[in-house]
Amino acid sequence: MPRCQPLTPQTRSWSGRMTRLFDRLRARLSSRSGSKAERKQLSVPMNPNETTAVQASQPSAPDSGGSSRTQGFHYDPLPQNTLHIRLLSLVSLDGEHPSFVLDAVRLDEAPPYVALSYCWGDPTPRETILVNGVPLKITSNLMQALRSVYRAVTRNDAPSLWHKNERVLLWADAISINQADIPEKNAQVPMMSEIYKRARGALGYVGSPAEGEDPGRAIEAMAELSNTSVGNDPATNQHNPSSGGSAFSDGGASFRRFWSSPWFTRCWVTQEAVLSKVMICLYGNEDRHITVPLDTLGVLIHQVQLPGPYRNREALAAAARGANSHTAMQAYAWCQMRTTLGENPQGINLVKTLRLTRKAQASDSRDKLFSLLGLIETADRAALSPTVDYSVSNTSDRVFLALAQHCATSAKNCMAMLALAGSHTASTSLPTWVPDWTTEPCASLDIRLYRASGTTSFADAQIRLSANGRELILRALTADKISALGPAVTYPDFTIPEMNVGLEGMLIVVEQAAFLFASQVQERFNRLPGPGTIEDVVMRTVTAGLGLGDRRSLPADRVFYDAFCAHYPRDGSEPPWVSRGEQGPDYHPFATLASHANAGRRVFTTVAGQIGLAPGDAQAGDWVTLVPGSHLPFILRNVGGNKFKLVGHCYVEGAMDGEIIERFRLLLEEANLPGASVMNMFKEVVLV
Template sequence: MSLYLTPLNPHLKEIRILHLQPLTSGPSIRCSTSTVSLLSQPSPSYEALSYVWGDASIQQEIQFDGAPFPVTRNLFTALQHLRLPDQERRLWVDALCINQKDIKERNEQVAMMGEIYVYARPVLIFLGEADEGSNEAFNLISRVSEEGEIEDNVSRKLFSFYMNLVEREWFTRLWTVQELVLASQDPMVGCGFSWISWSVLLRVWQRVALREFGEMEMVISSEESDEGNESEELSGRRPNGIKIDLLSNLRKAVTEKKGEELRDLLLNTVSCKATEPRDRIYGLLGMLVEGHRNDITVDYSRPLGQVYAEAITHIFRRGIGPFLLSGMELAGPTPSDSSFPSWVPMFGSRTLPSPTKFHPPGVGASGAGSGADNGRVDEDIQTLRVRGMPIDTVLEKIEFGEGLACLTQLSAVEALVSKARQLATENKHHRLYLNSFKSKEPVWRTLIANKAYSGAAREVAPESYGEMYQRLRDNPDIGWNSDENPARKYILALMNHLPGSCFFISTTGFYGISQGTLEVGDHLAIWFGAPAPFALRPKAQVQDESGELKYAVCGVAYVAGIMDGEMVDEIYCEDLEDDMLFIVH
């Protein structure tokens, strides 16, 4: 009889331990389970397996509690390699120790996942079967870790091995991040039957990377690192390392600070894959600052939009919501899943961090309000209330084509700019104090969000780009692919920003670029705490109980002339206008 029929007691923090029988028990994989409490003294002894589930449709059979039981091929392979010669092995394996068909038990066990991996002695990271060269590489790593010098040929061989190693699926998954980061003992890493400690794997990688990247002149010093650059953080880029470094830094941060902020965890795992979309939140809870973990309830039966909305609500309570939303692809006014409020990010989307291209290189449109603790979510976790300043309403737009096609649309952009300037003149008495902003920034800067083509989001576009833009305007068919093309860098900058975006003008003469989802009639507004303005769509004159207009958020925009905080600093801070409460659904 399966022990799944005996429920686990979450109040006693009970878990199941898998007893993996040794090789002497026969050729087939045999295992059984027993129940232990994490509260017992002494603490239960077990190792926790960290692996990738793999394709659930490809299964093999083991003997589990005396009966045939299907498991994924990846788990079957892991268990094969973990069997000891002549003694039982005590493991915690999520697929077998949790009744995956019992939503209640699954919720309770996932909520305890952080503790399960903390108590494990140790965590076993199984990367999969050995491949050509992995056994030799593991032996080399062990040897090099004890030696002072690395020979050139050994360094090159290990560098190649590491670069291939991080292509293994384990390094791409979200759950594996927590399983490594929370391990209280030094985890063991295995390929096939070769095993090595994580600390040795990391230490040798750092020595090899310093040497090999140095040969390629790719080492980035600490002064040149992206520390504190939140735009690059949002995009998930780490120019001075690969996944091993990112995991190491996260493990160190969580260990030293006893947990991490949810916002930072989301940003650091933005490129990780998760089969179950809810795990993009639930798979991070064990790494949260301890006092924050109860803010989010694990419940796999809840609609996905509610799960994500609850996570963003937590971030707003921490005072860092507007900045996060400005760098994320949001559900928008017409989400494919009706459970999503428009202001909730679409975690898992390949384009998730794409709105960062509209962030300016400096402080941003919020100006003095860039560090504002702004916004709260109602108890229904559907309604966001956030303070800011209205800018204007979108009057007209041009959608840019994909690839090089966008370069042929610059004359149409210039025509719209001329129309915007005419509108500014016609509306010069409307909010008179805004007139100076509308002509402050040239169109060539606006089209590239004032960023130099260098990969560094904080580098302002040089004045030389203005001349490049004029060359391109005069000769739109100029060959851009040649290094000798005098406009090449500016063209590359345009290619980073325009495809899939749009150019717009507003009713009183502002202009800028935005996401392709922007529509005529959308409102532009600054939310205090965000580096870029938001595009908001009025919800058919729907008003709340106080008579205030409700909006859906469409995304972010770059509005020429106000992206250094001028509008907030000179208008709001000088008391020329009051701020406004935006009610967003």
């Protein structure tokens, strides 16, 4: 698993509840095929007044839901004077087509309901349901979600979301919003936060395992991987994987299948997961399923990340081979955001929210912002809500530019935004200082851990926009130039085992390139680019100075780097323990940090004898630049005069704590120039 921020003390308290959580969890893990009585028709008498025909729509604005298509049907408009939503209730699952009732209700008077969270899957509508007696075509994934949810109701599963024999009302965006009506979409999307907050909870339909596979195996694998003690407690042994023994006896296939679910990748799920009182994940189908709270998954993911020899290394290797690990980290980010929002109900920092959801996917790229409005701080939400407009003229580039222009009004948000921008973008119309949220050029570094510009302040940057709003003007110090670059490391596809193996091989090449660059600097300048030995410098360079547990690198971290070098000697020889059939020392903590730091980057050396990690599309001659108040250095490319393209942020070994500023200050003192100061060396630059 890649590194990420640890949970807050409040969240860490989850670990103390693990045994109790798993007592309840394992009691539900067993197959719930259901008796014949359970599989009888589940019907809710239709109120005679509930006969208004409600028609189908195109897929709703949020892409976490399924889709429905118009076939001559229409929606009755929602009242304009008050906030209304539409709720779905089941009439019958039996017969050729399941039957439902859809009612419009005032949001502030709505009866208890559950928000349904799921992803589109194949967008082609292939299934038919009856809504108020009228046929409606929906996607297969939506049909499977509806059937699975209501079968769970018959088993009285997820009791925190509903009560036995209760009429279960669902808010399902694909059916509850008329996407064919653009004004309605524009009005409903800003209401999402209230819809999720007022719901009793959310039920996330993760998907189904392979045919014949026990859906509980994936959760058992997480427990095994995280070294929980549930397997040693006889009271919790009501369920074991169907094949017995380790949950990784299938080579980790069930584990990887669970975390490869597209549900974990959808941007609209973020708001549902974070704002809901509780999010229950349902994995399975009509006949067999498991439900597990998202918070429990967060505890497991957190424990898997913890360093130490206690973890099942064979299980870890099986999980890593082809594992779509970024989806687990997305789920973990949701848990972090739930905690943050609980501590600060006013909302989460705008740029932090965007960073944590950078990899999330959206069918409509404008939803990369729209789907997060309910999570961000009140002032930012008020300023950005007018951008919610699904008309064709309001392109994603216009939305992203408006978002960046808003960030530029706050120096703090502007610096954090620049750390997420760069010239590697899928759009040719966006300025390089505007992040393209449909792509991630390189893995972001935690800006809290660095202070490259020393004690300079945000105010010293003197940020402003040009008259046309497409150029960002600020003060910067072009301190050094790139002289040479090593190989680029692209993001691996963790769903393909060969790519994972290739990544580890690439890390060997990167480590050796860093060692070569550091040796050249030492030979030419009679010094190393940073403190310590050459091995210390190389270790910090290829990990961007990161250590285990959300901190900067420490000397103690050398043990894992040394283990990596022992496994892969530079002379290509075979480690001695291989012939003895032994495993050798554990180097995975180093490999995890290095693979994150190098994703989308390449090793570089500078004219002044520094080494570091730059964005993958950096070039020789690009400038290593400091901006007042920024925690990270940037790579800028001069395009004439004082105009520059922003290539991206970088890591410079031995220069991440204000050392460059201090070096210039000492030079000015030695020159004894009257009135000279480091701040006078910062010049106005224009980012285009």
